[in-house]
Amino acid sequence: MVTPLPADADDGKRSVLGRAFDILDCFSTEQPEQTIAGLCGQTGLPPATVHRMLAGLVEWEAVERTGRGRYRLGRRLWRLGWGVADVRLLRDAARSFMVDLYSATGELVALGTRESSGDVTIMDFIGGRSVNAGWYSGRRVPLLDSGPGLVYLAHATPNDLTETLRELCPPRWSRSDDFQLRQRLSEIKRTGVAVARGTSPGEPAWVSAPVYRRDGSVRSTLSLIVPEYRLNAVSMSRAVAGTARAITEAMVPQRARRARGTSFPASRPA
Numbered sequence: 001m002v003t004p005l006p007a008d009a010d011d012g013k014r015s016v017l018g019r020a021f022d023i024l025d026c027f028s029t030e031q032p033e034q035t036i037a038g039l040c041g042q043t044g045l046p047p048a049t050v051h052r053m054l055a056g057l058v059e060w061e062a063v064e065r066t067g068r069g070r071y072r073l074g075r076r077l078w079r080l081g082w083g084v085a086d087v088r089l090l091r092d093a094a095r096s097f098m099v100d101l102y103s104a105t106g107e108l109v110a111l112g113t114r115e116s117s118g119d120v121t122i123m124d125f126i127g128g129r130s131v132n133a134g135w136y137s138g139r140r141v142p143l144l145d146s147g148p149g150l151v152y153l154a155h156a157t158p159n160d161l162t163e164t165l166r167e168l169c170p171p172r173w174s175r176s177d178d179f180q181l182r183q184r185l186s187e188i189k190r191t192g193v194a195v196a197r198g199t200s201p202g203e204p205a206w207v208s209a210p211v212y213r214r215d216g217s218v219r220s221t222l223s224l225i226v227p228e229y230r231l232n233a234v235s236m237s238r239a240v241a242g243t244a245r246a247i248t249e250a251m252v253p254q255r256a257r258r259a260r261g262t263s264f265p266a267s268r269p270a
Contacts, residue, residue, distance in 0.1 A: 016053075019045060023053055024062065024073065028119060032140060033072045090220055091124055093250045094211070101224070101243045102127035105236065108225040112141070112148035112208075114218075120148045123220065144168055144181075147194045147206025148221035154188040155210060155218045161185070192244075193237040198228060207236045209244035214252050222247060 022043045026034055039050045054071060057063040061076035091111070098109045110125040119140045143149030143164065153161060165178065188194045196206040208223040222244040224236055 019043070019049065019053055020057065020062075023050065023057070024077075027073045028140070033066055033070045035069050035071075090211075090251065094124070094220075094222070094247045095126075097243050097247050097250070098124070098126045098222070101222075101239060104239060105224060107230070107236075108204075110148075110223045110225055111211075112221045112223060114148075114152050119143075120146060120152065120221070125225075145196065145199050147196045147208025147223050150185065150188055150194040150196055151208050151210050151221045152218060154185040154194065191237075191241075193241050195231075195233045195237065197231075204228070205231045207231075207233065207240050209237075209241045211244050211251070212248045219248075219251070 022045070023039055026039055026042045031038070036047055036050050036054065039045070039054075040047050043050070045053075054063060057074070058065060058071070061074045063071050064074040066072050090113075094111050098111065102109045106127070108125060108127055111123045112120050113123050114120050120143060122139045122141065141148060143153060153164065156164065161182075165173075165181070169177070192209055194206065194208045196208070198204055204225050205228050206223050206225060208221050210218040211220040211222055213219040222240055224240055226236065
């Protein structure tokens with residue numbers, strides 16, 4: 001999130017590109033939509049400048065209007081992201097496996113990644129039935145309440161996990177809550193699968209598993225997004241874990257794994 005500038009900050013000291021990035025950086029998982037007033041408060045830019053910058057960003061499709069006076073990030077930013085070699089390689093390797101998983105389950109299949117900001121973003125998705133309304137490439141999901149987020153937290157270092165929980169957990173978070181979450185994350189890391197049910201009526205469930213890098217760290221996540229009434233945690237966990245492992249092996253050829261002595265954790269869903 002951008003740190004607001006003093007009210008008397010000179011707008012002219014920032015380049016046009018810098019102001020554009022200041023505005024784009026305000027959009028987050030917690031606040032996926034923004035108003036002009038909200039953007040002014042976060043960036044310290046005057047309303048006329050924000051309005052002018054938004055008009056240019058909308059025309060370029062970096063931002064899109066969602067309603068009267070409200071904006072969210074546009075899909076063109078995400079399409080640009082696919083041009084990054086590492087991202088394109090992952091998508092190309094995962095695509096056929098995602099199609100196979102969709103054919104086997106009939107449910108929405110999503111590939112996610114964690115950004116430097118800490119948010120998890122849906123990189124790509126395939127298929128889905130009634131649950132797919134509102135899902136699109138580039139959508140951000142919360143760490144604590146989604147399968148992909150729990151997978152990343154389960155594989156975080158102790159220091160990173162403690163710092164992340166300090167930032168994300170509500171004020172009334174107790175030692176008991178912290179212990180239970182850490183136990184859950186330990187089990188997710190052991191089994192290789194996170195099952196996260198919706199936190200409110202109508203929200204879908206997640207079944208997620210990690211896709212690893214050569215060094216054994218989490219590169220991405222593979223998920224099924226399923227309405228609660230169709231959730232079969234055992235069979236779906238096996239399917240997702242097996243598919244995620246196949247993507248990992250496609251990304252890291254056997255010869256490279258042997259050369260580096262890398263052994264990826266086996267998935268053992270309960």
